[in-house]
Amino acid sequence: MTTPTPRHSRISGTGSALPPHRLSNADLVARLAADGIESSDDWIVERTGIRARHFVDDTQNASDLAVEAAQRALEAAQLTGADIDLIIVATSTPDMVFPSTATIVQRKLGIQHGCPAFDVQAVCSGFVYALTVADAMVRAGSARNALVIGAEVFSRILDFKDRTTCVLFGDGAGAVVLSASDTPGILATDLHADGRHLDILCVPGTVSGGRISGVPLLRMDGQAVFKLAVGVLEKTARASLEKAGRTEADIDWLIPHQANIRIMQGTARKLKLPLEKVIVTVDQHGNTSAASIPLALDAGVRDSRIRRGETLLLEGVGGGFTWGSVLLDF
Numbered sequence: 001m002t003t004p005t006p007r008h009s010r011i012s013g014t015g016s017a018l019p020p021h022r023l024s025n026a027d028l029v030a031r032l033a034a035d036g037i038e039s040s041d042d043w044i045v046e047r048t049g050i051r052a053r054h055f056v057d058d059t060q061n062a063s064d065l066a067v068e069a070a071q072r073a074l075e076a077a078q079l080t081g082a083d084i085d086l087i088i089v090a091t092s093t094p095d096m097v098f099p100s101t102a103t104i105v106q107r108k109l110g111i112q113h114g115c116p117a118f119d120v121q122a123v124c125s126g127f128v129y130a131l132t133v134a135d136a137m138v139r140a141g142s143a144r145n146a147l148v149i150g151a152e153v154f155s156r157i158l159d160f161k162d163r164t165t166c167v168l169f170g171d172g173a174g175a176v177v178l179s180a181s182d183t184p185g186i187l188a189t190d191l192h193a194d195g196r197h198l199d200i201l202c203v204p205g206t207v208s209g210g211r212i213s214g215v216p217l218l219r220m221d222g223q224a225v226f227k228l229a230v231g232v233l234e235k236t237a238r239a240s241l242e243k244a245g246r247t248e249a250d251i252d253w254l255i256p257h258q259a260n261i262r263i264m265q266g267t268a269r270k271l272k273l274p275l276e277k278v279i280v281t282v283d284q285h286g287n288t289s290a291a292s293i294p295l296a297l298d299a300g301v302r303d304s305r306i307r308r309g310e311t312l313l314l315e316g317v318g319g320g321f322t323w324g325s326v327l328l329d330f
């Protein structure tokens with residue numbers, strides 16, 4: 001009997017996509033002013049670190065951004081749709097109630113051999129959740145090349161009469177191809193949820209009998225989210241490091257969910273990491289929810305800061321409340 005080759009999963013390519021329409025803080029502030037809502041570039045930059053975000057137009061959906069990001073990740077991995085045997089899309093802003101955005105992506109990519117495709121809903125932790133599921137399936141031998149995508153069109157669920165939330169979010173998508181490997185890529189994963197906090201960040205609406213029931217717009221208690229976020233991000237980072245037998249000193253790059261520069265600075269400080277080791281895109285993208293981590297990862301890879309063999313800590317936190325991290329050798 002032959003011993004089976006130990007299976008690991010490793011990122012073989014990354015990609016991302018942003019809608020062309022970019023709004024600076026000044027653009028958004030002017031749009032809000034037209035509706036009598038007061039805000040300012042200074043306030044947004046000082047409290048959040050955000051300077052600009054991208055919004056889709058009426059013709060674009062999450063799947064369109066996902067497909068663009070996936071195509072770039074496939075190209076980087078030197079693979080085609082024919083090589084993909086699993087598609088997971090993390091999104092809270094799907095194209096439709098059903099089917100999943102992942103099946104829509106599968107169709108748009110022309111992947112016709114029947115591989116499984118499904119969505120993961122863990123809001124801003126969605127990509128970390130999706131990557132964890134894909135890692136488990138690759139290591140179990142259920143898939144050899146998985147497309148793992150975070151794609152969001154949060155501009156569709158923003159309340160532009162609520163200045164405390166509408167300035168924070170943007171649209172975009174990021175993708176990775178996760179491939180079976182003889183050498184370790186993903187070293188440890190750590191996921192959590194606590195439904196007791198679901199009210200502090202939610203879109204409390206749905207469709208019922210052909211009508212919208214509840215409020216289909218984002219609602220958030222910013223300060224409550226802030227307080228919870230910093231604590232759980234530190235804990236999950238340490239949990240992944242401990243599982244892998246590594247320490248903070250081993251982290252080459254921290255790639256946190258891009259919610260707010262102050263949350264990212266707080267987490268880096270607790271992990272004793274200089275800000276130079278944190279990939280920051282929140283200034284240019286805003287908070288793109290499940291897309292933010294793969295967008296930041298792809299930005300760091302494409303500008304050559306992140307190199308093969310380096311150790312990355314990805315971590316996210318979001319509605320639910322959900323949080324988690326993935327430690328990996330790139």
Ligand SMILES: CC(C)(COP(=O)(O)OP(=O)(O)OC[C@H]1O[C@@H](n2cnc3c(N)ncnc32)[C@H](O)[C@@H]1OP(=O)(O)O)[C@@H](O)C(=O)NCCC(=O)NCCS
Pocket residue numbers: 038039040043044047048124163164165167220221222223225226259260263287317318319
């Ligand atoms: C939302 C957030 C930026 C607000 O910052 P804050 O320092 O807590 O600000 P506050 O909510 O206390 O508001 C302070 C003042 O700014 C005002 N304000 C809020 N939004 C504003 C805006 N866009 N422009 C100008 N003023 C604004 C408030 O009305 C308040 O005014 P008041 O003192 O006259 O009542 C901050 O709480 C935050 O980042 N939370 C985490 C959000 C997050 O990351 N969510 C996603 C997690 S996945």
